[in-house]
Amino acid sequence: MTSASDSWFDEAYYQRYYFDEKTGVVDPAHVARLGNFVCSYLKYLRVPVKRVLDMGCGIGVWREIVATHFPEATYHGVEYSAYLCERYGWERGSVVNYTASEPFDLVICQAVLTYLDAADLKLALHNIGRLTRGALYVEAATREDYERDVIDDELADPRLYRHPAQLYRQGLRQGLTEVGGGVWLSRRLDVPLFELECAGRR
Known part of the structure; x- marks a missing residue:
């Protein structure tokens, strides 16, 4: 990966971004609501979840959420930061080229992709699709989010790329179907979907 050091x-x-209450961007209450939504939505859609990959897992805020909703699932954290891998025991890896022996039922990729330039982003989106055999939750601030003042510039890392939303969707639609709320389903997954449950083309 050439984008981030x-x-x-x-x-x-x-x-600065996780532990300091004045400058941190991680709100535990928000993460809990988000995690409950994503996991409950997957239960509603009847997506079986046995293997979970948290790509760019950070301090592991999703681990407890996954354990609560899917107690029989294995959680695997992968992180680019050598500091966090040493502190928490995560596997070291990059979303751009991480490989696994088999794909995952749920892949979580939150606040990671915005650190990639356009070339690395395209590789990462393709790689995520390959790693996902069930569902993907992805969160990435887009150029449009900045233009609409959804993002607080004073809190956000100034090194983030501001890619247009269409760039993310083009990459993810190669093998995934958007079903709203940041959730995507692999086209390899055999679950029935109503047409209006799909935010994009199937």
């Missing part, structure tokens, strides 16, 4: 994601970075 490993030196960015050191102890000081996580102190």
Whole structure:
């Protein structure tokens, strides 16, 4: 990966964006609501979840949520930051080229893709689709989010790329169907969907 330097994601970075209440961007209550929504939606859609990959897992905020909703599922955290891998025991890897022996029923990729330039982003989106045999939850701030003042510039990392939403959708639609709320389903997954449950083309 050529977009981001490993030196960015050191102890000081996580102190600022995760642990300091004044400058942090992680709201535990928000994460809990989001996780409950995603997992409940997958239960509604009858997506079987046994293997979970948290790609760019950070401090592991999704681990407890997954354990609550899918107690029999295995959770695997992969992180680019050497500091976090040493601290939490995650596997070191990048969303751009991470490989696994078999794909996952749920892939979580939150606040990771915006650190990639356009070339790496395209590789990452293709890789995510390959790793997902069930559902994907993806969160990435787009150019449109900045233009509509959805993102707080004072809190956001200034190194983030502002890619248009269409760039993300083009990459993900190669093998996934958008079903709303940041949730995508693999086209390899055999679950019935109503037409109006699909936010994009099937």
